[in-house]
Amino acid sequence: MDEPAIELAGLGRRFGERTALRDVTLTVPAGATLVVLGPNGAGKSTLLRVLAGLLRPHAGTARVLGHPLPQEGWAVRGRIGLLAHEPMLYRDLTPRENLRFHGRLHGVGRERVEEVLEAVGMTARADDPVATLSRGMVQRVAAARAVLHDPELLLLDEPLANLDPAASELLEPLVGRASGRTRVVTSHDPAGGLAGADLALGLRGGRPAICAPAAEVAAADATALYA
Amino acid sequence: MHGKGLRTLALLTALTLTAAYALVFFWTPNDADQGFVQKIFYLHVPMAIVALCGFVAGGIFGAMHLRTRDGRWDLRAYVAIHLSQILAVGVLVTGSIWAKGAWGHWWLWDEPMLVSFLIVFLLYATYQVLRFSIEDRERQARYASVFAVLAGAFVPINFAVVRMAESYVHPRTLGTTTGGMPGEMMLTFLIALAGMALLFVTLWKYEMASKNAVAEVRALRLRLLGDDDALPRRTAAPTL
């Protein structure tokens, strides 16, 4: 696995006339964690969606897991896990039914579904409709959905936002550094985010204001993004 | 690029159309059954044929846009479709006038041209609504192209089905049967058809040239003045 997991060069993306991302250039080696910092509207979620292949780049190039996007987007589908603001779960179905559905789309069997349900501690409530679960529980099921197919690359949009410490600990081996996967994590916590990452990208107004190894970035610089 | 030869084309169109309608009024004989009113046929049918071709062309341009993602194809489709839509209104109006003059009713359900155009008109009336309801201009273009392809394929199928549906014992000779026409009528008809086709192409090129010029000016303003304000607000027309 010498190939870097992510290679971006001059990446740009706009929505109508508004430029959401501009000139993003970075390389993320396999197994590393990239933290993306910045205020709301800076383009963090957009970046994740481009990496996931849900949005096509309007400028520059993007290579994910060795394949150029969007030309070879189909080659990386199924190797990426996305945990976004939207849990991507059907509210009237149960966690088990939701996971089984996603499992079928990804070619994953029932045993794996039970495995991840167990890993996020949701086996007890696995047969209650998602609409009846608390936000923290929904987040846990969403995380289960994200790792169900054992992706090489994890894209996490504020993954621990709705979770209590116990739940966060539960998810750590699945979506945290311990999982060994390449990860791109957005965070509103400069100090914590930097501590848990190898690389840091700070976005402001869609442009990279910070782009360096996490160890070289001072928390103060990261906080300055919000100024 | 589109503006080249526009003047010659316009001249040619004017000549052909004048020739055609001069012939209609001064040369071609009156129809035995319907009299003078039948002459509207030389306006109604060419409009219909050109409009049908225009809608299908719109569908082809839409398909090209989907294939190449080049916004110019979407613009071509947009112009073709809205010119054809105008012609479609003309078809309905002239058809109605003819129906009233020749048969005493403002509308005829057993005239397949009229009926198909009513359906087609209603369908394409949604084109602008659809475009306007999508703000993101790339998505607007893409969805509009899907519509253009769908509707463009629909037009000939619809015509065929409607025609099958009305059982014709005595086909009214407004549009559908051009067979059995005496020579002078056929000649005039062909000239009128050519004139209408030229008119469509001229108007299409004119509008393309105009829209391209506007887009170029905007691009220049953007580059030289950084003037983002030059961008239009929400619009149904494609912006390049």
Added chain:
Amino acid sequence: MLTAVGAILRKDLLLELRTRESVPAMAIFAVTTLVVFHFALDRPTLAGDLAAGVLWVSFLFAAMLGLNRLFVAEEEQGGFDGFMLAPIDRTSLYVAKALALLAFLAIVQAIAVPAFAILLLDPSLWPVLPELVGVLLLGDAGICVVGALVSAIGIRTRARDLIVPLLALPLLIPVVIGAVEATAPLLAEGGAEPLPGRWLLTLGLYDAVFAAIAYAVFDDLLED
């Protein structure tokens, strides 16, 4: 592709079973429309052309109800994203949704046709039941092929509830023409007449052409 279609279809049927959002409303609407027709036409019974027309209009309107809700769960609950991330052929979503709509329509018709027979129809349905089912399926296929595509077009626009019927109804007129022409002889006054083959062929051709088009363009609709 087939596994994906199966998975999505299963999910949709499960959701419908659990929430009962579409089918009961569609069925009630279809039957109510029939009743309204009785009063609007001021006749105790119908046969032939009129019966066929009333029947298909009721189905068409019930289908419009179903169309509006076809992609709602995906749109509102982030389903499109989850689907786009999966390593499957994206057209399978279209196929699955068309089949789901077909299933819903079939259930609605299973309720509405007997209701129609009891409330409004003069001649008896029993002798022509197999042919009727065949025509219903052909017509339904047309409605579902075009409907699923139009629903997908409409779901991501602002004026969703407006766009879907505005687009679908003109596009479906040939289906109505064909279906009514094919159904009318079955419901004829003096006893059922044979099925007009050319109308069945027309319906079939329409279904095939639009299915092919939908298959080709659906991918472009899903992208952002």
